[in-house]
Amino acid sequence: MGNTTIKRTILRAIEQAAGAGVAATALLVAVPAPAQQSQAVIWCVNKAGLYSPEVAINGCTVMIEAGRETPANLALAYASRGLAYADKGDLDHAVADYSEAIKLDPGLALAYTNRGIAHADRGDLDHAVADFSEAIRLDPTFALAFTARGNAYLDNKDYDRALADYSEAIRLAPKLAIAYHNRGHAFRGAGSLDRAIAEFSEAIRLDPTYRDAYQSRGLAYVGNGDLDRAIADYGEAIRLDPKFATALRSRGSAFETKRDYVGALADRDRAIAVQPDNAENRNLRGHVHYAMGDLDRAIADYDDAIRLDPNFTAALMNRGLAHESKGEYARAVADFDEASGLTPTDVNVWNSRCWARAVGGQQLEQAAADCDVAVKLAPDSADVIDSRAFVHLKLGDLDRAISDYDTALRLNPRLASSLYGRGVARQRNGDAAGAGADIAAARAARPTIAEEFLIYGIR
Numbered sequence: 460m461g462n463t464t465i466k467r468t469i470l471r472a473i474e475q476a477a478g479a480g481v482a483a484t485a486l487l488v489a490v491p492a493p494a495q496q497s498q499a500v501i502w503c504v505n506k507a508g509l510y511s512p513e514v515a516i517n518g519c520t521v522m523i524e525a526g527r528e529t530p531a532n533l534a535l536a537y538a539s540r541g542l543a544y545a546d547k548g549d550l551d552h553a554v555a556d557y558s559e560a561i562k563l564d565p566g567l568a569l570a571y572t573n574r575g576i577a578h579a580d581r582g583d584l585d586h587a588v589a590d591f592s593e594a595i596r597l598d599p600t601f602a603l604a605f606t607a608r609g610n611a612y613l614d615n616k617d618y619d620r621a622l623a624d625y626s627e628a629i630r631l632a633p634k635l636a637i638a639y640h641n642r643g644h645a646f647r648g649a650g651s652l653d654r655a656i657a658e659f660s661e662a663i664r665l666d667p668t669y670r671d672a673y674q675s676r677g678l679a680y681v682g683n684g685d686l687d688r689a690i691a692d693y694g695e696a697i698r699l700d701p702k703f704a705t706a707l708r709s710r711g712s713a714f715e716t717k718r719d720y721v722g723a724l725a726d727r728d729r730a731i732a733v734q735p736d737n738a739e740n741r742n743l744r745g746h747v748h749y750a751m752g753d754l755d756r757a758i759a760d761y762d763d764a765i766r767l768d769p770n771f772t773a774a775l776m777n778r779g780l781a782h783e784s785k786g787e788y789a790r791a792v793a794d795f796d797e798a799s800g801l802t803p804t805d806v807n808v809w810n811s812r813c814w815a816r817a818v819g820g821q822q823l824e825q826a827a828a829d830c831d832v833a834v835k836l837a838p839d840s841a842d843v844i845d846s847r848a849f850v851h852l853k854l855g856d857l858d859r860a861i862s863d864y865d866t867a868l869r870l871n872p873r874l875a876s877s878l879y880g881r882g883v884a885r886q887r888n889g890d891a892a893g894a895g896a897d898i899a900a901a902r903a904a905r906p907t908i909a910e911e912f913l914i915y916g917i918r
Contacts (some may be wrong), residue, residue, distance in 0.1 A: 575591040602632055686717055853916070
C-alpha cells in the first residue's frame with residue numbers, strides 16, 4: 460500500500476526527512492570526474508525521477524565499473540541502482556545491490572530501508588522488519604524508516620505496532636504527509652473510521668495534491684456510509700490524476716451502490732480506456748450491465764475478463780449468474796463447474812451450481828449433492844440451507860424440504876423464499892392452515908415471491 464510511495468520518497472523527495480537527502484546530494488557533489496562520469500552520476504541519482512530505470516541503471520553501472528569511487532560513494536551508487544531495479548520490478552537485483560551497498564557502508568541507513576521495502580514487496584515481511592529496525596538503530600531520526608516498518612506491521616494486521624511507528628514518524632517529521640496517510644490506514648484497519656478520516660484529512664491539508672489520500676478518505680467515507688463525500692473525494696483524486704484507474708473503479712462502485720448506473724458505466728468505460736487489459740475493469744463493467752438488465756453486454760464483458768484472466772473466479776461466477784438469469788442453465792452450470800475447480804472450498808460456487816441445476820430441473824440429484832457440500836461449508840447460512848430445501852421441494856421430498864426450511868427460518872425468520880417454499884411444501888403435505896400462514900408471510904415480506912417461484916417451476 461504505502462511502501463511503493465515511500466521507496467520513491469526516500470531518494471526522490473527526500474527533503475521531507477533528514478539523512479537520506481544529504482546522502483543523495485552528496486553523491487551528486489562529491490564526485491569530481493570527467494564530463495561523461497558526471498552525466499553518469501546525474502543519471503544514477505535520477506533526482507526527481509526524470510529518467511527511466513534503464514537510464515539510471517546504466518548511469519550507476521558506469522560509476523560502479525569505473526573503479527574511481529570511494530567506498531562511500533560506491534555504496535550510494537549501488538543503493539541508487541538498487542532503487543532503479545526496484546522501479547523496474549526486478550526485486551532480486553534490487554536486493555543484491557542494496558546488500559552490496561551495505562557491505563561497502565554498513566552505516567547506510569537508507570540502503571537497509573530500501574532493502575526492507577524490496578523484501579516487503581516480495582512478501583518477506585520478517586526480513587523487511589529486520590532491515591527497517593536496523594535502519595532505525597543506525598538513524599533513530601529517520602522518519603521514513605519508521606513509516607516503512609509501520610507498513611510492514613500494517614500488512615501483518617499488527618495495527619498497534621503500525622500505529623506506534625507512524626506516530627513516531629510524525630513526531631520526528633510533523634509535516635510528513637505519508638505518515639498521516641498510512642496511520643489513517645492503520646486506524647481504518649482497526650475499525651476506527653472517524654480517526655482514519657481525520658488522518659487522511661491531515662495528509663491532504665499538508666499536501667493538497669496527494670491523490671492517494673483523497674482515494675483513501677473516499678474508502679473510509681464508504682465505510683461510514685457517506686457515499687456523496689466518497690464520490691467527491693474520488694472525483695478530486697481523478698481530477699489530480701485523470702488516469703487513476705483505482706479511483707475510477709472506486710467511484711464507479713459508489714455510483715453503482717447509489718443505483719446511478721449511468722455514472723457507474725461512465726467510470727467503468729474510463730477505467731477500461733486507461734487499463735484495457737485489466738480483467739477486473741471488464742468484470743466490473745459487466746456487473747453494471749447486469750444491474751441494468753443488459754445481460755448480453757454483461758456476458759460479453761465477463762467473456763473479456765475471462766479471456767484476460769482465465770482463472771478469474773469472480774468473472775466466471777458472474778457470467779454463470781448472467782446465463783442463469785437468461786434461463787441458460789446448462790451454460791451457467793458449466794461456468795460454475797469451472798469456478799469450482801479454481802476455488803473448491805468456496806461455498807458460493809457450490810450453492811450457485813446447486814441452484815442453477817435445481818432451477819433448470821434436469822440435474823436434481825446432482826443439485827442435492829452440491830447443496831450438501833455447500834451446507835457442510837456453511838452450516839449456519841440460511842441462504843445455503845434454503846437452496847437445499849428448494850431442491851428437496853423439487854424432488855418431492857416434502858419432509859426434508861420442510862425440515863430445511865425450518866432450519867433456514869430459525870436462522871433468518873423473514874427469509875421470503877423459505878417462507879413461501881415451506882408454505883408450498885405444507886400445502887402439498889395437506890397442512891392448509893400452516894401453508895396459508897407461511898405464504899401470507901412470504902407475500903408480505905416480498906410481494907413478487909409467487910411469481911418468482913412460478914418462474915422456477917413451482918406453483
